[in-house]
Amino acid sequence: MTIQYSPFLRQPLRIVDLMRQVLLALLPGIAVFTWFVGLALIVQILLASVVALLAEALLLRLRGKPLWPHLTDGSALVTAWLVALAFPPLSPWWLTTTGVLLAIVIAKQLYGGLGQNPFNPAMVAFTGCIVAFPAQMAHWPTLGLAAPFADQLDIIFGFVPPLDAFTGATPLSIIKTSGGSGLYTNIQDILIQQNLSGVFAGKGWEWVTTAYLVGGLWLLYRRVITWQAPLAFLGSMALLSFCFWLFDPAHYADPVFQLFSGGAMLGAFFIVTDPVSGCATPRGKLIFGCGAGVLAYLIRVFGAFPDGVGFAVLIMNVCAPLIDRHTQPPVFGAKKGDAGE
Amino acid sequence: MSLKDFFFPSGGLHLPAHKAISSETPILSAPLPEKLVIPLSQSAGEAARPVVAVGDRVLKGQRIGEAEASLSVSAHASTSGKVVDIGLYPSAHPSGLATQAVVIVPDGEERWIDKTPIPWQSLSPDRVRRALQAAGVAGLGGAVFPTHAKLPDTEVTTLVINGAECEPYITCDDRLMRERAAEILEGVGILRDLLAARTVLVGIEDNKPEAITAMCAANAAADLPFQIVAVPSRYPTGDARQLIHALTGIRIPATRRSVSLGFQVFNVATAFTVARAVLHGEPVTARVVTLTGHLSRPGNRECLIGTPVRNLIAQAEPEGTLESVVMGGPMMGFALPSLDVPIVKASNCLIARLPETSPATLPEMPCIRCGACARACPQGLQPFELYRWSRAREFGQVERYQLASCIECGCCAYVCPAQIPLVQYFRFARGEIRSRAEEAKVAEGARARFEFRQFREARDKAEKAEKLARAAAAQAAKVALEAELKAVDPEVDASKKALIAAALERARQSREEHAPAAGESA
Ligand code: SF4
Ligand code: SF4
Numbered sequence: 044m045t046i047q048y049s050p051f052l053r054q055p056l057r058i059v060d061l062m063r064q065v066l067l068a069l070l071p072g073i074a075v076f077t078w079f080v081g082l083a084l085i086v087q088i089l090l091a092s093v094v095a096l097l098a099e100a101l102l103l104r105l106r107g108k109p110l111w112p113h114l115t116d117g118s119a120l121v122t123a124w125l126v127a128l129a130f131p132p133l134s135p136w137w138l139t140t141t142g143v144l145l146a147i148v149i150a151k152q153l154y155g156g157l158g159q160n161p162f163n164p165a166m167v168a169f170t171g172c173i174v175a176f177p178a179q180m181a182h183w184p185t186l187g188l189a190a191p192f193a194d195q196l197d198i199i200f201g202f203v204p205p206l207d208a209f210t211g212a213t214p215l216s217i218i219k220t221s222g223g224s225g226l227y228t229n230i231q232d233i234l235i236q237q238n239l240s241g242v243f244a245g246k247g248w249e250w251v252t253t254a255y256l257v258g259g260l261w262l263l264y265r266r267v268i269t270w271q272a273p274l275a276f277l278g279s280m281a282l283l284s285f286c287f288w289l290f291d292p293a294h295y296a297d298p299v300f301q302l303f304s305g306g307a308m309l310g311a312f313f314i315v316t317d318p319v320s321g322c323a324t325p326r327g328k329l330i331f332g333c334g335a336g337v338l339a340y341l342i343r344v345f346g347a348f349p350d351g352v353g354f355a356v357l358i359m360n361v362c363a364p365l366i367d368r369h370t371q372p373p374v375f376g377a378k379k380g381d382a383g384e
Numbered sequence: 385m386s387l388k389d390f391f392f393p394s395g396g397l398h399l400p401a402h403k404a405i406s407s408e409t410p411i412l413s414a415p416l417p418e419k420l421v422i423p424l425s426q427s428a429g430e431a432a433r434p435v436v437a438v439g440d441r442v443l444k445g446q447r448i449g450e451a452e453a454s455l456s457v458s459a460h461a462s463t464s465g466k467v468v469d470i471g472l473y474p475s476a477h478p479s480g481l482a483t484q485a486v487v488i489v490p491d492g493e494e495r496w497i498d499k500t501p502i503p504w505q506s507l508s509p510d511r512v513r514r515a516l517q518a519a520g521v522a523g524l525g526g527a528v529f530p531t532h533a534k535l536p537d538t539e540v541t542t543l544v545i546n547g548a549e550c551e552p553y554i555t556c557d558d559r560l561m562r563e564r565a566a567e568i569l570e571g572v573g574i575l576r577d578l579l580a581a582r583t584v585l586v587g588i589e590d591n592k593p594e595a596i597t598a599m600c601a602a603n604a605a606a607d608l609p610f611q612i613v614a615v616p617s618r619y620p621t622g623d624a625r626q627l628i629h630a631l632t633g634i635r636i637p638a639t640r641r642s643v644s645l646g647f648q649v650f651n652v653a654t655a656f657t658v659a660r661a662v663l664h665g666e667p668v669t670a671r672v673v674t675l676t677g678h679l680s681r682p683g684n685r686e687c688l689i690g691t692p693v694r695n696l697i698a699q700a701e702p703e704g705t706l707e708s709v710v711m712g713g714p715m716m717g718f719a720l721p722s723l724d725v726p727i728v729k730a731s732n733c734l735i736a737r738l739p740e741t742s743p744a745t746l747p748e749m750p751c752i753r754c755g756a757c758a759r760a761c762p763q764g765l766q767p768f769e770l771y772r773w774s775r776a777r778e779f780g781q782v783e784r785y786q787l788a789s790c791i792e793c794g795c796c797a798y799v800c801p802a803q804i805p806l807v808q809y810f811r812f813a814r815g816e817i818r819s820r821a822e823e824a825k826v827a828e829g830a831r832a833r834f835e836f837r838q839f840r841e842a843r844d845k846a847e848k849a850e851k852l853a854r855a856a857a858a859q860a861a862k863v864a865l866e867a868e869l870k871a872v873d874p875e876v877d878a879s880k881k882a883l884i885a886a887a888l889e890r891a892r893q894s895r896e897e898h899a900p901a902a903g904e905s906a
Contacts, residue, residue, distance in 0.1 A: 045707055045708075045737070045739060045742035045743065045744055045745060046742060046743055046744070046745050047708070047719055047745070048718075048719075048805055048807070048808055049710075049712075049714070049715060049716050049717055049718060049794050049807060050714060050715040050716070050794035050797050050798045050807070051710055051714040051715075051717070051719075051735075051737070051742070051743070052399065052400075052552065052714045052715065052743070052798060053743050053797070053798055053803070054798055054799050055743075056799070056801050057746065057749075057801050057802075057803065058749050058752060058801045058802055060801065061754070061801055112746075112747050112749060113749075116749065118752075156750065157749070157750050157752060158749075158750030158751050158752045158753065158802075159750065266390075269755070269759075270390075270391065318752050318753045318754040318755060319752050319753055323753045323755045323758070323766070323768065324755075324758075324766070325392075371766065371785075372758075372764055372766075373764055374637065374638075374763055374764045374765055374786045374789045375395075375625070375629075375635055375637060375638070375762065375763040375764045375789060376625070376635040376636050376637030376638070376639075376640070376789075377637055377764075
């Protein structure tokens with residue numbers, strides 16, 4: 044069957060092509076991350092992918108939807124990869140599985156599948172698990188100190204608790220936990236003392252996040268994503284951290300450190316750019332990114348968790364429809380856009 | 385792709401042109417078909433009334449249908465021959481709906497009527513308008529809006545001539561400008577004079593350098609003051625408002641008519657027919673049609689109005705068994721339900737499609753709100769919102785998101801990665817909104833009639849009650865008066881008068897109490 048209605052020409056770009064490009068853009072980050080933590084990350088990505096596809100297939104079945112084209116649209120894989128990257132690479136298999144199921148079953152399919160989810164599925168998984176399993180979600184490997192692959196497999200599948208030698212604090216968590224202890228007077232000292240200080244940001248993390256940035260810029264160049272949300276997200280976070288850092292550089296990390304140490308880059312280019320749960324209008328995207336950046340910073344610095352991107356994004360997801368409604372761009376020839384009222 | 389486009393996309397698309405298929409050969413005359421089916425509906429307005437009978441011999445250019453409504457134009461025999469039928473024939477419309485048509489078997493002589501040019505400089509504007517209507521001049525850009533109806537008495541400062549031809553594949557205006565620039569500009573001059581326009585802008589997309597050169601040369605040769613402007617090739621610049629924007633930077637909203645802001649837009653092919661009609665007395669009997677797609681002999685043909693599409697396609701030799709033929713451009717045209725429909729004034733292009741090269745319909749996926757459609761929309765709309773609410777049949781919301789501004793250009797559907805046929809949803813919503821408005825109008829009429837009847841009944845009742853009340857009151861007053869008169873001495877005049885006045889006052893009061901009560905009970 045060929046197209047019977049105008050336009051008879053179609054741009055040959057399908058959702059699956061967009062998803063494939065997002066996956067491709069994650070590859071540099073995955074490669075660098077794997078370099079620092081070992082093949083455990085690849086195992087997690089594979090595990091998450093399999094679980095995601097199985098869950099998606101089952102749920103599509105239950106909802107009476109055809110597997111093709113819905114299972115093969117690539118969206119489940121994107122969610123799975125983001126969950127795998129947001130979770131500690133040495134997470135036990137059940138934690139990753141729980142996260143993926145939360146994302147695919149609860150956050151996505153129960154809301155009606157692709158295009159219907161009000162919340163970012165990967166962030167639902169991340170925040171859900173960090174609240175339910177805070178201890179396991181804090182077991183981050185020390186970047187650059189990869190355990191032998193066999194040991195990693197044991198940790199992931201063998202119910203062996205991760206060895207302390209291979210896990211420890213992340214640059215963000217150490218700032219958070221030590222900041223109030225009074226043991227150190229300067230966060231730079233803490234980072235150096237804990238061997239977490241890198242060239243310009245958290246050790247190891249700086250390169251992983253730079254790789255995410257590269258992938259994100261490529262997505263921008265390919266026009267898979269737009270610039271508003273990432274720019275507003277990173278910009279607001281940089282500005283806020285700059286103010287605090289200027290005010291008290293001993294206790295507040297500098298903007299470069301903030302942007303390149305935690306989930307900021309992944310969030311900026313792969314999470315706040317999620318079209319389904321984010322804003323769709325240009326001004327809406329600016330507001331969405333800005334809000335998420337400010338909230339992420341505040342939660343990161345003053346909240347109970349070392350990183351705040353997940354919570355910040357979920358909070359902004361709630362606001363997205365309202366923001367969209369009030370940021371309609373003007374139609375051709377109109378003085379100002381007001382589809383609002 | 386400029387930086388500005390990256391940061392602030394203003395809509396529109398850079399489409400693969402596919403124009404070279406048909407643009408490089410001169411316009412040829414299509415052979416005379418064995419019969420012509422000339423629809424009596426030749427414009428956006430109502431059909432013309434047939435003024436010939438079966439069996440009549442007609443000359444080329446002879447009027448066969450007379451325009452009666454203000455938005456219709458007359459129909460003409462496009463060649464000399466014999467009228468063999470007047471009846472319902474499938475029309476060049478997506479539905480293939482049958483419309484009234486006159487069928488002429490050509491005698492092969494192409495004998496013209498006596499051509500009488502229109503002395504437009506000495507006639508009153510109204511007479512010129514009627515002459516153009518009688519010559520069947522209507523917009524050949526696709527909308528076939530009658531030209532005479534676009535020559536208002538209101539002030540038009542800028543005449544815009546549309547040579548953009550922004551849709552892929554179509555090259556009929558391109559060829560016409562290359563080959564007949566001088567005559568086009570003659571027509572432009574007439575339109576300029578009729579409108580008393582101060583500025584004339586001819587907009588041509590910059591992917592047609594030969595056409596631009598030809599038009600500039602003709603402009604210079606005739607020492608004309610028209611500005612021939614190359615506009616960037618970007619679909620849909622050929623839309624009137626988009627072209628005005630490309631030429632002047634002025635954005636005219638869909639809710640306002642261009643003419644109210646001093647702009648009037650005509651297509652180059654229309655200007656050509658204006659020149660033929662006015663200077664040579666030739667009504668519109670032919671148009672240039674682009675034959676393109678999978679044909680061995682593509683190109684532009686000058687076709688008589690009424691030529692069956694089947695003939696044209698057969699003469700252009702399809703490269704295989706065709707899947708369908710699209711009339712109009714690939715972005716806004718429609719697949720012909722049958723090849724037996726005739727060429728009409730709106731038919732600018734025929735695209736022959738083979739099954740193996742036409743894009744397949746991919747399954748419609750859910751909208752992911754990626755916003756690609758909004759970035760592509762030249763009208764600044766949010767197609768995904770229009771889609772969402774059209775689907776939900778929330779037509780109030782659809783209108784709130786300004787469906788009225790949609791020009792159905794198809795940019796949104798072209799880019800949609802979810803393969804959603806957005807334009808179809810919008811047409812559906814438009815139809816629903818229109819029929820609801822009509823229903824509301826009918827209901828409003830019925831309600832008005834019902835209310836009037838109620839009002840009339842109530843009024844009658846009230847009047848009757850009032851009459852009764854008045855009679856009763858008068859009676860009561862009389863009785864009371866008589867009783868009182870009996871009771872008092874007839875000689876006491878003053879008290880008698882006072883009593884009469886009091887009685888009358890009582891009667892009046894009782895009347896007033898009655899009347900509204902009667903009204904309420906109705
Ligand atoms: S382009 Fe298609 S999928 Fe993207 S927002 Fe528009 S309608 Fe939705
Ligand atoms: S068809 Fe309508 S909504 Fe779609 S791009 Fe064109 S004007 Fe915009």
